[in-house]
Amino acid sequence: MPTNPTNKTNTERQVFALVDVNNFYVSCERTFNPKLENRPLVVLSNNDGCAVARSNEVKALGVKMGTPWFQLKDLAKKHHIVALSSNYTLYGDMSDRVMTLLREFSPHVEVYSIDECFLSVQGMNLLWPSATQLGQTMRKRIRQWLGLPVCVGFGPSKTLAKLANHIAKKQLAFEGVCDLGSLSAEQIYALFSNIAVREVWGVGSQISAKLEAAGIKTVQQLRDTPPAWLRTKFGVVMERTARELNGVSCLALEEITPPRKQIISSRSFGQMVYKRADLEESVASHVSTAAEKLRAQHSVCNAIQVFIHTNPFREQDPQYANSITVPLTCASSDTRLLIRAALFGLKRIYRPGFAYKKAGVMLTGISAAALVQKSLFADHALDEKSARLMAAMDQLNRRYGNQTVTVFSTATQKPWSMRRENKTPCYTTQWNDVPVAYAR
DNA sequence: TCTGGGGTCCTAGGACCC
DNA sequence: TCTGGGGTCCTAGGACCC
Numbered sequence: 020m021p022t023n024p025t026n027k028t029n030t031e032r033q034v035f036a037l038v039d040v041n042n043f044y045v046s047c048e049r050t051f052n053p054k055l056e057n058r059p060l061v062v063l064s065n066n067d068g069c070a071v072a073r074s075n076e077v078k079a080l081g082v083k084m085g086t087p088w089f090q091l092k093d094l095a096k097k098h099h100i101v102a103l104s105s106n107y108t109l110y111g112d113m114s115d116r117v118m119t120l121l122r123e124f125s126p127h128v129e130v131y132s133i134d135e136c137f138l139s140v141q142g143m144n145l146l147w148p149s150a151t152q153l154g155q156t157m158r159k160r161i162r163q164w165l166g167l168p169v170c171v172g173f174g175p176s177k178t179l180a181k182l183a184n185h186i187a188k189k190q191l192a193f194e195g196v197c198d199l200g201s202l203s204a205e206q207i208y209a210l211f212s213n214i215a216v217r218e219v220w221g222v223g224s225q226i227s228a229k230l231e232a233a234g235i236k237t238v239q240q241l242r243d244t245p246p247a248w249l250r251t252k253f254g255v256v257m258e259r260t261a262r263e264l265n266g267v268s269c270l271a272l273e274e275i276t277p278p279r280k281q282i283i284s285s286r287s288f289g290q291m292v293y294k295r296a297d298l299e300e301s302v303a304s305h306v307s308t309a310a311e312k313l314r315a316q317h318s319v320c321n322a323i324q325v326f327i328h329t330n331p332f333r334e335q336d337p338q339y340a341n342s343i344t345v346p347l348t349c350a351s352s353d354t355r356l357l358i359r360a361a362l363f364g365l366k367r368i369y370r371p372g373f374a375y376k377k378a379g380v381m382l383t384g385i386s387a388a389a390l391v392q393k394s395l396f397a398d399h400a401l402d403e404k405s406a407r408l409m410a411a412m413d414q415l416n417r418r419y420g421n422q423t424v425t426v427f428s429t430a431t432q433k434p435w436s437m438r439r440e441n442k443t444p445c446y447t448t449q450w451n452d453v454p455v456a457y458a459r
Numbered sequence: 460t461c462t463g464g465g466g467t468c469c470t471a472g473g474a475c476c477c
Numbered sequence: 478t479c480t481g482g483g484g485t486c487c488t489a490g491g492a493c494c495c
Contacts, residue, residue, distance in 0.1 A: 064482075065481055065482070066479090066481080067479085068479075068481055085481075086480090087479070087480040088479075088480085089478080089479040092479095256486070256487070280485080281483090281485090282483090283482075283483055284483090285483085286482080287480085287482090331480095379482090
């Protein structure tokens with residue numbers, strides 16, 4: 020008897036779980052310092068600029084994500100808020116442990132961010148009496164073994180699993196686990212009618228404002244809106260979100276992390292920077308970090324973008340921001356080559372007389388190294404030493420933590436020459452006689 | 460002076476996420 | 478005085494080519 024191949028996917032309902040650590044950075048700090056338990060606590064961003072994680076006590080005071088620390092100082096004094104500098108090595112390590120534990124519950128795991136992951140738990144009903152019990156077991160185990168509090172949401176699509184997780188977090192009656200599959204249509208209707216549309220995954224501040232202007236204020240109302248109308252008004256992404264809310268799974272579990280299509284390394288300066296030489300050093304160091312990430316995913320890039328800007332919050336100061344994309348003559352992941360291209364770009368966008376606040380680089384045009392090996396062959400032969408140096412650097416950095424070893428700009432200050440090829444200006448250095456970069 | 464259409468590539472900007 | 482960093486996708490418009 021012929022079977023319809025689509026039948027299976029239509030009738031077999033998928034079940035996704037979303038597991039999310041509550042106040043992740045704050046919870047990590049607390050596991051290593053129990054005195055911080057029950058105290059109002061924030062974790063600060065780079066240079067101790069903003070609060071990037073808040074404990075429930077701090078959230079209850081109305082502190083928003085990303086609030087600058089200096090604006091919080093009065094409140095902090097009054098309520099004895101503890102502020103810690105961030106420790107990303109610790110958080111990354113704890114994250115790995117959480118993910119490893121969760122893999123014991125399902126082989127199908129998508130690590131979505133540092134503190135949350137999706138699991139496909141289809142067929143788990145054979146092992147567990149209910150999804151809720153599965154979720155409670157996950158919570159208990161992660162709490163016991165790692166000391167971290169998590170919430171779990173179950174739903175037939177990723178968007179619904181996300182929403183269920185939100186419910187599990189906000190509504191105490193659920194005790195940290197919400198399985199939409201166990202609720203009746205009436206219960207879900209009542210629940211969704213009381214959640215603002217802003218809470219849906221993919222609906223941000225701009226879109227929610229437009230939706231509300233059109234009379235769509237709750238999750239239930241968004242669910243009832245015809246997808247075709249949403250498509251014309253908001254585009255294909257919003258249409259997909261609405262379908263997902265109706266239980267049609269449009270977003271698959273991505274178990275294998277695809278290689279990054281762009282790699283950024285940037286940082287604000289603790290103090291203002293004025294000199295090009297200082298910017299060069301910072302840019303060179305960023306290239307070093309980014310190139311290492313590029314090599315770690317076995318990729319090469321064919322262009323590097325450099326950007327610098329002054330402090331936009333100081334409106335009284337003259338402002339300047341610029342960026343440039345420097346294409347490479349052949350795709351590469353060689354730190355020195357990339358530094359030369361980046362410094363060349365920096366030279367073109369740097370303007371003296373400004374107080375710079377931030378600099379960074381972005382690697383673009385990324386592809387798998389294996390695909391371009393042929394065209395790189397000649398360079399590899401020339402630069403075998405360089406490749407060995409890179410490998411050794413990566414090894415040291417892995418062993419002793421990131422940025423133990425970096426290449427600085429001083430090694431690369433070579434003059435540039437310019438010629439025209441097909442009307443396109445082509446810039447080259449004399450270094451090794453390898454053309455490095457050209458710009459249009 | 461009249462005057463097409465389709466495709467690709469690149470960039471910039473806007474929206475979203477954590 | 479002090480204001481994070483790193484990603485994704487989609488769309489529109491211009492340049493260029495055939």
